[in-house]
Each structure stands twice: as C-alpha cells, then as structure tokens.
Amino acid sequence: MHILFLTDNFPPEVNAPASRTFEHCREWRSMGHEVTVITCAPNFPKGKVFDGYRNHLWQTEEVEGIRVIRVWSYITANEGFVKRILDYQSFMLSAVLASPFVRKVDMVVGTSPQFFTACAAYVASRMKRVPWVFELRDLWPESIRAVGAMKESKVLDLVEKLELFLYRKADAVVTVTNAFRENLIRRGIDGQKIDVVTNGVDISRFKPRQKDAELLARLGLEGKFIAGYIGTHGMAHALDTLLEAAAKLKALPDGDRYRLLLLGDGACKAELVTKARSMGLDNVVFVDSVSKQEVVRYWSLLDVSIIHLRRTELFTTVIPSKLFECMGMGIPVLHGVAGESADIVQQEGAGIVFEPENADALCDGVVRMFEDRMAYERYRSKGLEGARKYDRKELAQQMLAMLEAVVDDARGKKPLAR
Incomplete structure (x- = not known):
C-alpha cells in the first residue's frame, strides 16, 4: 500500500504533530508499506527556516525510508491570526499542486491541528480517486474561540461549516481522544467511521536516564529540585500560572531549593521572559527549542514535569502528548x-x-513532590508501567489496520485509479 500523508509539521520540527506523524510513518514503512509525506520547510515555531533547508517550490529527501517532499509556503512565526491563516492556506495550495506528481497512491491522509491541510488531502484524494482519512488532532476552529484568538464572526461560522463538510466527506476519521469522537457524533458525524488512536510515546527513546551533568552545570541547576515545562509557549498554555507559582515557591523559607525550567518557543515566549524579569524570578530558567535528538537530555533534568492548559471546556477534551513522554521517562x-x-x-x-x-x-504540588518521597517514587514507577500501554509502535499498527480496512473497502466498491 502506498500512503500519501499531508502534514505541515514534520521533523526536524519537534512539536507533537511532527513526532506523531514521523513515528507512525516510520512504523508503516518498516512493515513494508510505501509512505510519501508532503510537508513544508521546517520552521515551527519561530517562523524561521531551519539550517540546511530552503523555502523552495519543491525539494525532496528520504528520512528512514520515508520519501519527504517539501513545498513552498508563506512562513511566519506562530503568532498573528491573519498571518498564520496565510501560512496554512499557502501550504494547502502547494500541497494540492504537488500531489499529482506522487504516483500510484492507494490513499491520502491529512492531519490537523488546522484543517486546511485536511482540505488539501480531500482535494488530492478526489484528483486521484482514492479514499482519504482525516486525522483529527484538534477541534479547529473551536480552539480559536477557546483561546480568544479571533472574535465571533460569520467567518468562523463558515469555517465551521467547512470543518463539518470535511468530516462528512472523509472515508474515515481518526481522532486522538474519545472526547473528540463524542463531539463529532453529537454534531451528526457517523460514529461508525470514527476511530480513536491516542497519542503515545516512542519508548525506545523516551526512557529513564540519569540527569545530564553537563546541562545541569551549564544551566546552574546542580542540587536543585527541578520542575519543568517542555513545549509550545502559546496562548492556549497560560504559562503565566507557572510564573506565579515560581514567585510563591521563591517566597518559601526553603524556596531556593526549587527551580522552574521552561523549554520551548511560541507566541507568548518573549512576553513570559519579560514578565519573569520584571517579577525578579531568578528561580526560572528559560531555554529555547532544541532538536529532537537533544530534547531527551533536557527531559532528564526534570524531577517533575508540569503539563498545563487554560481553564476552558474545550481543553477537557484534549490529551497532551507530552504526558506519555513523561511517563516513558519515569x-x-x-x-x-x-x-x-x-x-x-x-x-x-x-x-x-x-x-x-x-x-x-x-x-x-511541587512542594508535595519534593517532600513526600514515597509518593514520588510511586508516581514514577506507576508512570513507567502505564507508558507501556501507549507504545507508539503498537498505536501505529492500530492506525494502519484502520487504513488498510478503508482501502480494502474502497477496492471492494470499485477499482482504484492511481
């Protein structure tokens, strides 16, 4: 089977969509399937093309047996609603134009968070007359409303109608949470064609390891109890809360033993750095995004990981993928x-x-984690045990079985044009 996968995030980017897509495609390739990925030049989240890449009309590479086609897009930082929409739409158009040059395709997969990529997948599948699958990672545009990135308008209403159109037209929908599946069913989408494949962890890479001594020394964290946040610093994450907690920790009689490490970039990063300085938070360490290979070294520094999103109804339906990485590393x-x-x-x-x-x-919570060592060790061992249930390799096989069923069903109805 030849799978054409459309995504606007792919390694060397290190965010959750890039990691999930790569790890799934790698497993499908190892099982003998051909996989082609159409993506853009790596630039997330700073809106700057990574070293070694250019924002060209067409460039190709092979990554662990996966053919990767990188197309031109309008590149901007992960900030500013209008610019981001131009970014998304330009990739959509480029992906549609590139897809006819990928031959003998059996199916197309398009992944969110934003669904303009799914629009491209739908168009590509119609041109090739093959089935397509919508991988739903975020309820977009509902998430725009949740973070207040755009005021209520007829534009959002039209976008939501397009969203529902894509769900209906997809031969199957893969969601990352049960709550997303239930949301779609409530909105009239056939539950029989919706499968749940949660996020997971590559347990061959995210596993317990000693704290990286060189990093501890470089960052001035030796001998400290380190609570850390690793990920995007965006509107959805409300990381002001972490700075407020840091101020409270600093005010404790033994407050000097605690440090907060924030690693990543995003629309709110500069504002957070400025605010931390104005609050005199010398117990907060900011680190810019690092490569996929390096990020495990930084995970190793953490005694406890902080996972945080704004308090809104929508985010009760999401499962941050970093949860499984924490569990995998104990x-x-x-x-x-x-x-x-x-x-x-x-x-x-x-x-x-x-x-x-x-x-x-x-x-x-930070103080309890430090003071109650028995509870801490219990959380650690239970997390390691639970991570085995979310092994990315097994989840990739689960999704592949669903994709194969979609193709088999389509072939049973009529011969597929390639």
Whole structure:
C-alpha cells in the first residue's frame, strides 16, 4: 500500500504533530508499506527556516525510508491570526499542486491541528480517486474561540461549516481522544467511521536516564529540585500560572531549593521572559527549542514535569502528548489540564492533578513532590508501567489496520485509479 500523508509539521520540527506523524510513518514503512509525506520547510515555531533547508517550490529527501517532499509556503512565526491563516492556506495550495506528481497512491491522509491541510488531502484524494482519512488532532476552529484568538464572526461560522463538510466527506476519521469522537457524533458525524488512536510515546527513546551533568552545570541547576515545562509557549498554555507559582515557591523559607525550567518557543515566549524579569524570578530558567535528538537530555533534568492548559471546556477534551513522554521517562507529572487527560493521570497513578490556572495548587504540588518521597517514587514507577500501554509502535499498527480496512473497502466498491 502506498500512503500519501499531508502534514505541515514534520521533523526536524519537534512539536507533537511532527513526532506523531514521523513515528507512525516510520512504523508503516518498516512493515513494508510505501509512505510519501508532503510537508513544508521546517520552521515551527519561530517562523524561521531551519539550517540546511530552503523555502523552495519543491525539494525532496528520504528520512528512514520515508520519501519527504517539501513545498513552498508563506512562513511566519506562530503568532498573528491573519498571518498564520496565510501560512496554512499557502501550504494547502502547494500541497494540492504537488500531489499529482506522487504516483500510484492507494490513499491520502491529512492531519490537523488546522484543517486546511485536511482540505488539501480531500482535494488530492478526489484528483486521484482514492479514499482519504482525516486525522483529527484538534477541534479547529473551536480552539480559536477557546483561546480568544479571533472574535465571533460569520467567518468562523463558515469555517465551521467547512470543518463539518470535511468530516462528512472523509472515508474515515481518526481522532486522538474519545472526547473528540463524542463531539463529532453529537454534531451528526457517523460514529461508525470514527476511530480513536491516542497519542503515545516512542519508548525506545523516551526512557529513564540519569540527569545530564553537563546541562545541569551549564544551566546552574546542580542540587536543585527541578520542575519543568517542555513545549509550545502559546496562548492556549497560560504559562503565566507557572510564573506565579515560581514567585510563591521563591517566597518559601526553603524556596531556593526549587527551580522552574521552561523549554520551548511560541507566541507568548518573549512576553513570559519579560514578565519573569520584571517579577525578579531568578528561580526560572528559560531555554529555547532544541532538536529532537537533544530534547531527551533536557527531559532528564526534570524531577517533575508540569503539563498545563487554560481553564476552558474545550481543553477537557484534549490529551497532551507530552504526558506519555513523561511517563516513558519515569518523570512524575503535575497535571493542570482537566478532563480526559486528567483521568489518565489518575487511573495510571502517574502524578498529581491540579486545577488549571491555579498557581497556589501548582506551588503546593511541587512542594508535595519534593517532600513526600514515597509518593514520588510511586508516581514514577506507576508512570513507567502505564507508558507501556501507549507504545507508539503498537498505536501505529492500530492506525494502519484502520487504513488498510478503508482501502480494502474502497477496492471492494470499485477499482482504484492511481
């Protein structure tokens, strides 16, 4: 089977969509399937093309047996709604124009978070007369409303109609949470064609390891209890809460033992750095995004990982993929996200759940993790045990079985044109 996969994020980018897509495609390739990925020049989240790449009309490379075609797009930082829409739409157009040059395709997969990539997948599948699958990673445009990135308007209403059109036209929909599946069913989408394949972890790479001594020394973190956030610094993440918690930790009689490490970039990064300086938070260390190969070294520094999103109904339906990376490395979590992901933390016993945007609760959680060593070790061992249920290799096989069923069904109806 030849799978054409459309995504606007792919390694060397290190965000969750890039990692999921690459790890799934790598497994499908190892099982003998041909995989072609159409993506853009790596630039997320700073909006700057990575070293060694150019924003050309067409460039190709091979990554662990995966053919990767990189097409031109309008590149901008992950900030500013209008510019980001131009970014998304330019990739959509380029991906559509590139897809006819990929021959003998059996199916097309388009992945969100933003669904303009799914639009491109739909068009490409119609041109090739093959089935297509919508991989739903985010309820977009509902997430735009949730973070207040755009005021209510007829434009958002039209975008939502397009979203529903794509769900209906897809031969199958793969969601990353059960809550997303339930949302679609409530909105009239046939539940029989919706499968759930959660995010997971590459347990061959994310596994327990000693703290990186060189990094500890370089960052001035030796002998400190380190709570860290690794990921995008965006509107959805409400990382002001972490700074408020850092101020509370600093004010404790033994506050000097605690450090907060924030690694990543995003629309709110500069503002957070400025605010931390103005608050005199010398117990907060900011680190820019690092490569996929390097990020595990930084994970190793953490005694506890902080996962956090704004307090809004929409985010009760998401499962941050970093949760599984923490579990795989045996790092207990302080989980400031309500809903389905909080249920996983509690069911697996991987850490402490706290109310989103509650700095007092976060501060208390950090202190509890330090002081109650028995509980800490229990969270650590339970997380490692639970991570095996979310092995990316097995999840990739689960999704592949669904893709094969879609192709078999299409072939049963009529011969596929290539």
